[in-house]
Amino acid sequence: VTGLEKEETPISKEITHFVKLICGVAFAFGFIFFLMVYLIQRSWLAALQYMLGIILANVPEGLIVTLTVCMTLSAIQLKKKNCLAKTLQAVETLGSTSCICSDKTGTLTQNQMTVSHLFCNYKIYDKEDHTHVSDPTYAKLCLAACLNLKAVFHHETMDLPIENRKVIGDASESAILRYMESIRSATQTQKDNPKEAEIPFSSAYKYQVTIHRMEATQSYYFVMKGAPEIVVEYCLGIHTEDGVQGMTSQVKRELKANFTKLANMGERVIGYCDMKLPLTSYPLGYKFNTQNRNFPIDDLIFLGAISMMDPPRKDIDKSIALCRQAGIKVVMVTGDHPVTALAISRLCGTITEPTAYDYAFEHHIELVDVPEHIKNQFDAAIVTGDELRKMTVSDLKTTLTTHNELTFARTSPQQKLFIVETYQSLGHVVAVTGDGVNDSPALKRA
Template identity: 30%
Template sequence: MTDVVDVEPGVQLDPTEQLDRLLRDLRSSRSGLSSRDAQRRLVHVGTNELRRRGGRTWPRELVRQFTHPLALLLWAAAGLAWLVGIEPVAIAIVAVIVINAAFAFVQEQHAEKAVEALAAYLPMRAKVLRDGRVAEIEAIQLVPGDVLIIEEGDRISADARLLDGGIEVDLSALTGEALPAFRSADLLDSQVPLLQARDLVFSGTTCTEGEARAVVFATGMRTELGRIAALSERVERDESPLEHQVRRVAWLIALISVLMGVAFIPVATLGAGLSFLNAVIFAVGLLVGNVPEGLLPVITLALAIGVRGLARRGAVVKRLSAVETLGSTDVICTDKTGTLTENRMRVTVIHTATGTHTLDPDRPPPGEATLIHLATAMAACNNARIDDPDHTTGDPTEVAMLGAGVLLGVSLDPDERLRRRRSQFHFDPSLKRMSTLDADDQGHTWLHTKGAPETVLPLCATELDTDGHPRPLTPARRGELADLVDTQAQRGLRVLAVAERPLAPDAAPTDRDQAERDLTLLGLVAMVDPPRPEVADAVAHCHTAGIRIIVITGDHGLTAAAIAKQVGITRTEPTVITGYELDRMSETDLDTLLAGPSELIFARSSPEAKLRIADALRDAGHVVAMTGDGVNDAPALRRADIGIAMGRSGTDVAREASTMVLTDDNFATITAAVQAGRRVYDNIRKFILYIFAHATPEVTPFVVFALSGGAVPLPLTVLQLLAFDVGTETLPALALGREPAEPGLMQRPPRKRSEPVIRAPMLLRAWLFLGLICAALEMAGFFYVLLKAGWHPGAPTDVGTPLHHAYQQATTMTFLGMVAGQIGTAFAARTERASLRSIGVLSNPLLLWGIAFELVLAAAIIYLPPLQSVLGTAPLTLDMLALTVPFPIIVWGADELRRWLLRRTNKHAAIT
């Protein structure tokens, strides 16, 4: 980081000579490389990416699976069993810990790879000169010798030397400096540290203003950023809020389980008269029965699956936790251009002092002087390129103006435009205009300006008349122009004003305020950007889902209102707030406005306004999704709960600051993401309910054994319980994470930010409704077998007694009863309120396969001799099997009845 750019003593370097030497050494030119040469260099130097050189992280991740709270609880149970001499149980519990840790590790690795794979959906892009023309390539394909085209908002992806132009660069990623630094091709620094050289730009930094071209001299790990990455590489996995919340619940479960186990040992020995050994067996069973082993890995995998599904729909989510947040979004602040509309601008009408001209490709307007001046200004004050009709580069508005200029007979080659340009005042989001200083063929210098009419017209003193001469811009004419802008805006057209000013060649102003004054208005250009056809349905879904939509745009208020009405965002007369009005509002006034019932459109708004609106909404307790695409949108995107950047039209800075990137720039994708977020959140709750519902039937056998004082033999052995937890529970739980969305998912209001994933009604349904029913059924099966064999309370069932085989069948019956109840619970957990018929019994084939697997596994445990000897099971007779057949239907049917009563009660409550 202390490298110094050095030269020979006494040698005065010329910037042009230095550049020529660099280009010679890189075997490149100012027109860039050919595609074939670039491919050869890519093979030789490798891809432009930072590669991991640090040690492996998987051993640490694997160790973590053995030390989370639920695993620690099982370790305690294994240690307790070993201390009292029941080694087979201790060994079995350790085996469960190992199996569960391996399963969780595999799932988390899968989840991590799923998130890392999203990079393929969102490759960093770079604009370069290849084969003499501008091409957009993936940044990893950059090679030394490439000529970069750097524009405002671009992330610089390689170390490069500027060839021409000047830019402001944010170097904070390398130097920590918050203020942007100016870099120019005309500044040649020597005897300074490398990062301070004002003619160099570096990978990992961002261009915040200006345009330039630069030749790449270092890529990948050879860049300054690569050096830093090689020195300090640390990869930490962030825990999502949902995982944090579930981990806290896991600690709570562990604490309750330990307290129950410790408390029941003296109760069982002193109160129930059990031996100390039987009391410890009971405690171990209680601990194991309370542990939802698959909870954490299943949640991680479900979130990862949700992220992958969203990516396929065009929404690249960069954090697992964002899936959870999407489900509770209740306000969407959206831009207009490109999000609600197609972002395919086309100039339709031009208004000048000579009249109104409709732009028709088949019937171009006459080539009068005023229109020629207008077309020249549109072509000069422009940074877009049209290489051919199918290959355009640049902002859609500028592309549309270039196309209009061609129809008017003025076509300016990009290289010629760059040769004529003397300087540029870049588009300023707060000023809403852009200007360039250009020379013509006669050597005259002109200022060309384009921008929002309300910011350009006040700077105009004259207007070009029908003869091509300036005439005073009277107040009456200004009123006509204002009415004209409003009329076009009400039709949903975007209107820009174009102006010019002749300048003396030797007195070109460098100050923007001095340059942009005393302008001559050339005309008003109206262009259409039609709404996306799919947005209207998406907006309707948002309204029924209780999601408020606020439009925040830099466009004219009437244009935004017209588009908002066309897509259904506004259903009454909206309240339109201009940027000027917003700036004059106090925080209290803004809070009152946002809290009111009005449909809001913020027009001519600056990026700072987005940040202020996001702050106000979040302070009011709303979960906010905010769209943005510019450099200055980055603070608002970071502040919003879900920052949404545009993948096509957005800048690299906006994409990096965002939580989610739309690869298609489409508002409908936001609605789809919210729906997917709700679905994933619902499915997480479903399999948490499914897992928790088994705690009651798992604990009940040990409670019956303890409370009977040993008169009732243990209805389920610890080894059988472990087989149930590990073998039959996991696959159906995973399948519930793939459940289709319930009917009415987008008719529900958004959940509150503070609502926990595990709530009291869920626990009551799991433990005291579904769990109690399953427990009653399994115990009924257990006592059926024992009583049929002639057992009475207190009768011996140990090895060698006449009732021992019947006892083994009875415990096997308890195991099978739990499996049968588990199947009913799986179907009941598929919906929270809707009937199973409404979503389809067969609509989740993965669940059916999971149930088939657990039935096959249960049959193997019951009928295969090797497993019988290990787990203490015995084959069941046909009447025993027949008794368990209705168990799933009873469990599911009881919950179906509960949900029907719940729907009916809510319906009556709504009517009254």
């Protein structure tokens, strides 16, 4: 972010161009009048006076004052719509916007995450279905979800009902904390089984790891959570009612089909896996080093997944329709699963046309099996972070110009910046909306 240079705003460019034009006209007329007066009066002093008079007469003294007053009045109008202009130039730049790159969570959606479903033992359970709480696999998933949490309740609100407590943490973690607190005390579980080590979540590797000292077994317990399709790749088996089953290619396909089913509902899916670290290799008091990784992060056992719903903001589809009527392209750029991004894009109105994903669903095939010539026929597209990683600037320019409707999914902060810079190189004035640290490079560039 600190390495990004600020570009001139459209109005700064226009003012610079206008001033150069006026200067050119003023000096040209000044020189002409200088020659005319000198030829007629044969006086260098009179000619010089005329030239200076003509040049100074063309200086637009009132330009800055007029522009400042106009933009201040515009800023006052924007304030009435709860929009605060940080700088006056931003008012005019906002009016010049031709493309909006928007984050999903908290921007297009309400940022009010609630747990919708739990998936384990190859079954999807509704959040209201508590009949399986005592099932071994279900219980293990809930234990892992309670432990691998960064969100905490504010100590001053602990006496209030769970739904009224203030949570310190992001929307996803807050939703899991509230739900787990309601079915089993997540706060007490964390106290009983203290955290010994942690690898925080990163958009680069898309997982988070915690290691806990378990009170019941007096041993260490490893929990990983993250993007389900990433988490599955670290697993050697899966917890089921019949014990641990091997992670075969068929099992992976079945798991991914269930993740897609949840994502199709517009839900964010988080996968969990675990490992009981043997006491022989990791005795009590063992010093875990997260930098040098003196513990394994593969050969794990998949537990299940938790999905959450964050409903779109009220009338967001009407707002996006208004932007489109004004000739503004609206693009969703999110870190979520591509199918979740597509479902929310449909609800918000950023995607209205069929995509290659719809073709794959209709024909019951994987997206990778959709022929390239079929993909190119669609006017709308979902572009993933993996696809972006393989693209050159010219490839992305081609994608941006050939598709009228676009949504970017599973993107990193660097890729969000890449998208904004490419749109700018195509001549667009880009606005970015986002409320996360991962949006900051793109926000700064815009």
